[in-house]
Amino acid sequence: MLSVEMCWGQAGIFTFGQAALFGLGGYTVGLITKNSSITDIGVLLLMAIVIGAVAGLIIGIFLFSGKRVGELYVVLVTLAISYIFERLANSWTVLGSGNGIPGIPSPTLFGMEIKSIIGLFILAFTVFALILFICIFLVNSQFGLTMNAVRDDEERAEFFGYKRSRIQIVVFVFAAVLASIGGALFAVTESFVSSSMTGLGLSTTIVLWVVLGGRGTFFGPLIALAVLQAVNTKMQEVLPSLWPILVGLLLVLAMIFLPKGLMSLPATIRESLRKKSSV
Numbered sequence: 001m002l003s004v005e006m007c008w009g010q011a012g013i014f015t016f017g018q019a020a021l022f023g024l025g026g027y028t029v030g031l032i033t034k035n036s037s038i039t040d041i042g043v044l045l046l047m048a049i050v051i052g053a054v055a056g057l058i059i060g061i062f063l064f065s066g067k068r069v070g071e072l073y074v075v076l077v078t079l080a081i082s083y084i085f086e087r088l089a090n091s092w093t094v095l096g097s098g099n100g101i102p103g104i105p106s107p108t109l110f111g112m113e114i115k116s117i118i119g120l121f122i123l124a125f126t127v128f129a130l131i132l133f134i135c136i137f138l139v140n141s142q143f144g145l146t147m148n149a150v151r152d153d154e155e156r157a158e159f160f161g162y163k164r165s166r167i168q169i170v171v172f173v174f175a176a177v178l179a180s181i182g183g184a185l186f187a188v189t190e191s192f193v194s195s196s197m198t199g200l201g202l203s204t205t206i207v208l209w210v211v212l213g214g215r216g217t218f219f220g221p222l223i224a225l226a227v228l229q230a231v232n233t234k235m236q237e238v239l240p241s242l243w244p245i246l247v248g249l250l251l252v253l254a255m256i257f258l259p260k261g262l263m264s265l266p267a268t269i270r271e272s273l274r275k276k277s278s279v
Contacts, residue, residue, distance in 0.1 A: 001221050002135055003179040004206050009215040010139055011171040012151030014071050016203040017059070017078030018179045020085040023198025024055055025183030027089065030101035030193045041107040041114070041123065041188065048184035049177050056176025060169035079200065086199030100194030107188040120189040127185060131178060135218060138174075147171060212254050214263035223263075 003021070007013040025048040032038055032047060059081065063074055089095050096102075106115045107123070114120055138144050146167055149157040154164050187193045196202070209228065213220030239246070 001206055001209050001225060002131060002218065003175040003182070004210050005215075005218060005221055006135060006138075006171060006178065007175045008207075009210060009217070010144065010151065011147045011168060012071075012154075013168060013172060013175075014075055015078040015172075015175075016075055016200070016207065017081040018175065018206055019200070019202035020078075020082045020198050021052055021055060021176045021179035022183040022186070022202065023085060023089065023193070023195070025052055025180030026187040026193040026197055027095055027101065027183075028180070029184040029187040030104050031094075033105050033188075034101060034103070039105050039108045039113075041109050044107065044184055044188065045127070045181060048180045052177040052180025053173055055180070056173035057169070059176070060172035063172070064165045064168040066165070079203075082198065082200050082203045086195050089195035089198050096194070098195065100192060101187075102192050104187050104191045104193070106191070124185050124189055127181065131181065132218060135178075139218075208250070212250070212258075214260055216260075217263045220263035 003018045004015065007015050007018070028047055028051045029044045032044065038044065059078075063077060089100075090098050106113050106120075108114065109123070114123055139147070146157070146162055149160070149162060150164050150167050157167075158164050183193075183197065186197065205228075209221045209224045211224075212228070213222065213224035
C-alpha cells in the first residue's frame, strides 16, 4: 500500500506492478530460507531490499528513461509484468509451481526464534511503522516537493531544472524496495508464499485501497484497508462469486463520486452543509 501511494499518490506513477515486486521479495526470502540455514530477519530484509532495488531499477529505466511516456503506457507495462510473474510462479518448479513454497522457517532476531503470533505481529508492525516514518519524512522534504512537482506538472518541473526521468526512476526503485520488504515480511510471518501474492488480483486490491482512502495521503489508504479487510472475509463467505464484482463496482463508484477518497469525506460533508445553510 505504501509502495503504490509513493508511486501514484506522490509522484503520479500509476502502476499495477507492485504485486509482482511484493511476490519477488516473498519468493526470494522463501527460497533463501528453504535452501540455506539463513533465518536472521536482518539478513532476509537486506536480501529483499537488494532484489527489490535491482528489479525496480531495471523496470524503472525501461519505463522512464528516454522520451516521456504516458500513464497508460506505464499501466499496461506494469500489468504485463504482474501477469508474467504470476504465470512464472505458477509454472516454474523451482518456485513451487501452483503449490508455492510452504513451510518457510520462522525468522530469528539476535539468534532468538520468533514463533509466537504476537512476536511476528510486533516484528511486522515495527518494520511498517519505521517505513511509514521514512515515507512521511521523504514526502515532507525537498525531494517530496520535487515528486509532487513532477506529479502535478512534468513540463514545468523540467523547466525549473528537475530531471523528470531521474526522479521517477528513484521513486520507482524506492517503491519497489518497499513492496519487496512487504513480501519478505509476509513470507516469514505466514510461513508461505504462492503465486496469488504476485498477480493482478493483489495489484488491483492495493490500488483500490489508495483510491478509496485518498490518493496523496498515507492514512487514508490505511483506513480503507481496515474497512475493506473488516468486511472482506465475511463477504467472501456470503457472496464468493459476486464479491470481486462488487469490489470493482465500489472502485468505479469511488472514482466517480469520491475522487479524493475517504479522507476528503469530512470536507465534502462540511461543504455540503455550508451550501445548504447558505440557501
